[in-house]
Amino acid sequence: MxxxxxxxxxxxxxxxxxxxxxxxxxxxxxxxxxxxxxxxxxxxxxxxxxxxxxxxxxxxxxxxxxxxxxxxxxxxxxxxxxxxxxxxxxxxxxxxxxxxxxxxxxxxxxxxxxxxxxxxxxxxxxxxxxxxxxxxxxxxxxxxxxxxxxxxxxxxxxxxxxxxxxxxxxxxxxxxxxxxxxxxxxxxxxxxxxxxxxxxxxxxxxxxxxxxxxxxxxxxxxxxxxxxxxxRSAAALRTVWRLWPLWRDLVVAVPQVALARPQQSRVREVLCPRSRPALQAHRQIIETYDALLELQQHVRPDAYETAYREAGLAGLHGERRTAAALAGALDRARRARLSGAAPSEPCPLPGVDRGSPATLLAIARMWPPAAGPTERTGATGSTGPPGSTGPAPDPLRARRG
Structure with missing residues (x-):
């Protein structure tokens, strides 16, 4: 040329x-x-x-x-x-x-x-x-x-x-x-x-x-x-995408914290947002944190330490181990809530008292947590908390039924 x-x-x-x-x-x-x-x-x-x-x-x-x-x-x-x-x-x-x-x-x-x-x-x-x-x-x-x-x-x-x-x-x-x-x-x-x-x-x-x-x-x-x-919109949509599994599971367990129920998939949540991306990301962060605070009434005193040990046995270290421990303890509290367990004195999880988006996203990266040894039930196929006899119910699905 x-x-x-x-x-x-x-x-x-x-x-x-x-x-x-x-x-x-x-x-x-x-x-x-x-x-x-x-x-x-x-x-x-x-x-x-x-x-x-x-x-x-x-x-x-x-x-x-x-x-x-x-x-x-x-x-x-x-x-x-x-x-x-x-x-x-x-x-x-x-x-x-x-x-x-x-x-x-x-x-x-x-x-x-x-x-x-x-x-x-x-x-x-x-x-x-x-x-x-x-x-x-x-x-x-x-x-x-x-x-x-x-x-x-x-x-x-x-x-x-x-x-x-x-x-x-x-x-x-x-x-x-x-x-x-x-x-x-x-x-x-x-x-x-x-x-x-x-x-x-x-x-x-x-x-x-x-x-x-x-x-x-x-x-x-x-x-x-x-x-x-x-x-900025792309960053917000990335936050929505990464946070969606954790947010969806927590607001299912604590539906009163959500302004709107989750859509059928996170692809739909990103491609068909109900509000501007920045507002949607901000709302999901707040709702996730509110649900987390509510679920602390179902955290057992030794839940975090147990999950932390299991994360170490799984080969995780540093911040990933901490995030995996928080995810494991939070998942146990969520399933206890879904099974109808009575709330008790709140047991705060370490590092989440200020609702940092970085902390929530770190937990979301480790979500859903792998089942630890104390959660495996063998042939029964139970996925509920200790003492449950089947999978934890979904209150939104029950409401639809």
Whole structure:
């Protein structure tokens, strides 16, 4: 694949990414003042980059527009994009005089481009074919390139350091990705300025690749909140998946702690959630802990120590042994509850007094516990607690019957 073909492919990918990100984030970004500026910045960059593509220029000329008008519009929108980058940065400082200064500079730059175009200084550049630079003496192009260099340099200098001083995960990634995109744009416009004076046509395809990759990072900066939201949802669904067997068994034994009865399988619980993943994971953690507290009335005084010894005999060590012991003691209390045993003085299990999600997930990893020697009943096939004569009843199934 030649550099030109690679540049064309990169341009399509960069433009597609920016427009998809703009459509996807339009409603939430426009509602939030701290993301509205970023959205308009990416919008103007996407429009300017779109008008930079030869096929788009040819399509517009077929509709009646002139190449000069398309190039002038592209350049004006590009300078507007650079100005919006500066405004996006200045808005974070909440300094009114800086905002006024940026607006005045932006208006001056746009006015200079229009005036130079009308006077003919930039006609060689504005009326030239798409992606073809003006002569090295063109003040028009110097205004255009310097405007971009100022905006992108400010973005790199401000966004990356500021991203290291905030705890907002969405903002951190948005600023860092925006800074990387601005650095790529800085490389593009510095290379373009170099080309204006030295004339290296072979450099243009590589510069096109750079500005297309810049578009990918601009799109990624806009999609950062969506990506982190998806990551949080995936983490919550992973918690739901891992906790489900333990949660299901405990709320069957203590149904009053559950807001809704468990679904038929954990696959269904994950694929058809009854609420947002984060809320569902939080609810199941609370319900599991509440059921655990309730079942401590059925824990025998020696249950944990017995389960701990059995876990050691099974070859478990460290945290896995502790989690297996907690799971074994809790399972015995659950089956005692299901068999109708009368509650007694609560016997707290060690390490679960604060309801740590990590502790509950550790127990869930060892659930269901393997039956210890004291629970094996031989030919009777009993799965109930000591003294029971059959499997422990399921109160939900009995209720359905």
């Amino acid at each position: 030649t550099a030109t073909e690679l540049a064309d492919l990169a341009a399509v990918c960069g433009l597609a990414a920016m427009w998809i990100a703009l459509v996807w984030r339009a409603c939430p970004a426009l509602r939030l003042p701290n993301q509205r500026g970023l959205w308009f910045t990416v919008l103007t960059a996407a429009v300017a980059t779109t008008l930079f593509q030869p096929k788009v220029v040819h399509w517009l000329t077929d509709l009646g527009a002139t190449t000069h008008a398309v190039a002038l519009a592209r350049n004006l929108i590009g300078v507007l994009s650079a100005g919006l980058v500066l405004l996006f940065i200045v808005d974070a400082t909440r300094t009114r005089h800086l905002r006024v200064l940026v607006v005045v500079g932006l208006v001056a730059a746009l006015g200079s481009l229009l005036a130079l175009d009308l006077l003919g200084s930039g006609q060689g550049g504005a009326a030239s074919p798409a992606q073809s630079p003006a002569t090295s003496q063109s003040l028009y192009w110097l205004v255009l390139v310097v405007s971009h260099l100022i905006g992108d340099t400010a973005a790199v200098v401000v966004c990356w350091p500021y991203s290291r001083r905030t705890d907002d995960r969405d903002l951190v990634w948005s600023l860092r990705l925006f800074a990387v995109g601005s650095a790529l744009a800085l490389v593009f416009w510095a290379g373009y300025l170099f080309h204006l004076f030295v004339r290296m046509p072979g450099l243009l395809p590589y510069l096109s690749i750079v500005i297309s990759v810049h578009g990918l990072f601009r799109a990624a900066s806009l999609l950062a909140p969506t990506a982190t939201s998806l990551a």
